[in-house]
Amino acid sequence: MGRPGRAAPGESLYSAAAGREICAAVAAGRSLMSVCGEPGRPHRTTIRNWERSHPEFAEALRSAYREARVSVRMRDRQRAAERALRPPPRRGGKASGYTRALGEAICARLVEGESLTAIGRDPDMPCYGTILAWVKRHPAFEDMYVAARAAQAERLTDEARDLAAAATMADVPVSRLRFDVLRWLAARVAAKKYEARLETALAIREAEAAEMAAREAGSGGTGAGGAADGAPRQVVFTVTRFERGPDGRVLAAPPRDAGEAQAWVESTGRPYATGVGPNGEIRPPMDTPEGWARRDAYVAAVERAASERRAGRRR
The missing domain is CATH 1.10.10.60 (Homeodomain-like)
Structure with a gap:
């Protein structure tokens, strides 16, 4: 057994x-x-x-x-x-702390108008250089970052528009400075969309400054409109409103050219008239055809100068 x-x-x-x-x-x-x-x-x-x-x-x-x-x-x-x-590990350094949630939080703060420098100073956020490194290293975050910057440019443009609308005679210099900074930021953030407009506006500003300097030199120390140095100067803003005519056509008030003036006649049956509209809207005075021609020629010359300056800079 x-x-x-x-x-x-x-x-x-x-x-x-x-x-x-x-x-x-x-x-x-x-x-x-x-x-x-x-x-x-x-x-x-x-x-x-x-x-x-x-x-x-x-x-x-x-x-x-x-x-x-x-x-x-x-x-x-x-x-x-x-x-x-998984992204390839960085040799000689610690692993990346990037997460999609953190990337979305950064982009959300950019859209709200916060600068990347301010975000980098937040103790709960990565530093400025780390965020830019993530943009290069993570394609998904790069796409979110580009979209956030585009939205931020739109926000800056809206802020500039609101600032210009709220400006008064007392704070025109300060508001103008803030407006220029916001517009410059929008052009830097979304260069393809706003850079050409910014350069045209800067060319117009330079032309206006040169014209004012020439007037002051020719008038013996008086500024635009013959005002002496230190005397208050008149600042004129031209505001264009838009109304809908009886036939549904959108009309500019005041008309900015002969075509828009003719649109008033065709839509309402009468020419544009300065004053108060039927709904209480204010209708500013309309410029003359000679004024339209001078303005169009001036804007065309300034845009041509801006285009030549851009072409020279590319060369």
């Missing part, structure tokens, strides 16, 4: 339950050696004998091996895919 736990000569300890347990352990990725090393498990030689004497066990064990190999391949592929999605 054999020892306990061992089969007597000619006997087998194989059972279907023991075979299923061994196959399940192998399918889970364990090696046959580790399974056989557990207390109460048969030796590897015994399992090989079971394979020869029990065909159903041999087939189940082969299926378990195939399942284990498939699981290993799938796990390796998943790990490779995860590694491919």
